Amino acid sequence: MIRRIPWWVGGILMAILLMFTFSTFGADRTIGASTYVPYFAGVIFGLDPEKYTYLQHIEKSGSWEAVLLLGTLVGGFFTAIFVTKSFRISLIPTAWKKYKNNSIASRLIWSFIAGFFMIIGARLANGCTSGHFLSGMTQLAISGMIFGVVVMITLVVTGRYFYNIRDK
Amino acid sequence: MIEYFNYMYEKTLEMLSLASSQGHGSLFLIFIIGILFGAIIQYTRVDKFEKIAGFAMLKDTIVPKMLFLAIGLASIGVYFMIELGYAHYHVKPIMINGLVIGGIIFGISMAIMGKCPGTGPISIAEGRIDILIGAIGGIFGGLVFTLFYDDFFKPLMGENLGKFTLPQILEGHEQITVLIFGIALVIISIIIPTIEEFDEADLTQLKEEDRPKNFKS
Numbered sequence: 001m002i003r004r005i006p007w008w009v010g011g012i013l014m015a016i017l018l019m020f021t022f023s024t025f026g027a028d029r030t031i032g033a034s035t036y037v038p039y040f041a042g043v044i045f046g047l048d049p050e051k052y053t054y055l056q057h058i059e060k061s062g063s064w065e066a067v068l069l070l071g072t073l074v075g076g077f078f079t080a081i082f083v084t085k086s087f088r089i090s091l092i093p094t095a096w097k098k099y100k101n102n103s104i105a106s107r108l109i110w111s112f113i114a115g116f117f118m119i120i121g122a123r124l125a126n127g128c129t130s131g132h133f134l135s136g137m138t139q140l141a142i143s144g145m146i147f148g149v150v151v152m153i154t155l156v157v158t159g160r161y162f163y164n165i166r167d168k
Numbered sequence: 169m170i171e172y173f174n175y176m177y178e179k180t181l182e183m184l185s186l187a188s189s190q191g192h193g194s195l196f197l198i199f200i201i202g203i204l205f206g207a208i209i210q211y212t213r214v215d216k217f218e219k220i221a222g223f224a225m226l227k228d229t230i231v232p233k234m235l236f237l238a239i240g241l242a243s244i245g246v247y248f249m250i251e252l253g254y255a256h257y258h259v260k261p262i263m264i265n266g267l268v269i270g271g272i273i274f275g276i277s278m279a280i281m282g283k284c285p286g287t288g289p290i291s292i293a294e295g296r297i298d299i300l301i302g303a304i305g306g307i308f309g310g311l312v313f314t315l316f317y318d319d320f321f322k323p324l325m326g327e328n329l330g331k332f333t334l335p336q337i338l339e340g341h342e343q344i345t346v347l348i349f350g351i352a353l354v355i356i357s358i359i360i361p362t363i364e365e366f367d368e369a370d371l372t373q374l375k376e377e378d379r380p381k382n383f384k385s
Contacts (some may be wrong), residue, residue: 133239
């Protein structure tokens with residue numbers, strides 16, 4: 001059994017899935033993966049959509065993406081258990097130990113902060129890796145290209161200065 | 169407590185009926201797209217911290233290779249599907265401030281967390297508790313964004329400059345623009361050198377013959 005597929009097989013499969021999702025036979029829509037988060041926040045904290053214009057604004061795409069997310073969780077879980085055999089409870093990634101530190105508290109706190117700002121950033125830009133990169137650039141959208149360039153640069157600059165990469 | 173449970177139950181039903189009543193596929197179809205999305209990302213292992221934060225550190229190039237290949241191929245496919253009437257444009261507007269400020273915040277967070285909102289849930293499904301904590305942070309981020317949208321975030325996003333695509337700007341050369349863009353991205357995905365940062369903790373769980381050939385423990 002092949003435990004992982006090469007990047008080019010994954011790239012071709014992802015292109016087919018994107019095209020299917022776009023097509024009128026599929027969902028006639030783009031794939032997005034960050035609008036569901038404020039949608040969930042609205043549900044969990046019991047916010048009244050009448051009062052918050054943003055909740056009215058994202059009601060449709062938020063609920064659509066929430067169902068997509070449920071599928072993603074199921075798909076990821078089954079592949080992790082039966083195919084890649086990578087399911088294991090873990091608090092700290094191996095490369096975090098190698099390039100940052102061995103502290104679980106540090107990892108969890110940074111993870112919380114990064115998660116918080118990631119959603120603020122994604123919603124400010126009106127999309128994330130899925131919405132702007134995968135779906136936006138596929139349509140040659142200028143918005144997707146601007147987001148793509150800004151994210152790529154900040155990602156690499158942050159990686160350079162946040163982690164200790166020099167002597168390893 | 170029971171009240172909250174009932175409320176969540178009602179909200180879930182509302183979510184399901186909302187999702188299936190938009191003309192963007194049945195619940196079953198959306199769910200299947202999600203399963204395939206999760207399975208493809210998981211099977212290529214690009215949801216891993218070592219792949220995403222690894223790319224930020226330039227120790228791994230699998231993420232940009234796969235991303236550019238997928239976009240390059242799909243851009244050509246989607247363009248001709250739209251021309252033939254089998255798909256439609258769903259372009260997001262250009263709001264410069266939002267895109268740049270949001271992009272910077274997003275890029276920094278992505279390098280630190282080593283995930284994005286699409287790959288995060290797949291890691292949670294794989295048992296990564298640190299990402300679950302990150303997702304809880306994300307829910308609070310979503311809450312803050314919703315609460316202060318009208319007063320703070322919406323004005324910050326700036327003026328809507330319209331929904332443009334590259335072929336629209338280069339009018340008269342639409343097909344050649346799309347072909348060059350698509351083929352250029354495919355070529356870029358191939359010429360980016362393959363560098364990999366492996367996760368020993370993952371790979372030592374596999375039998376020797378199942379591990380990648382270039383992995384040495």
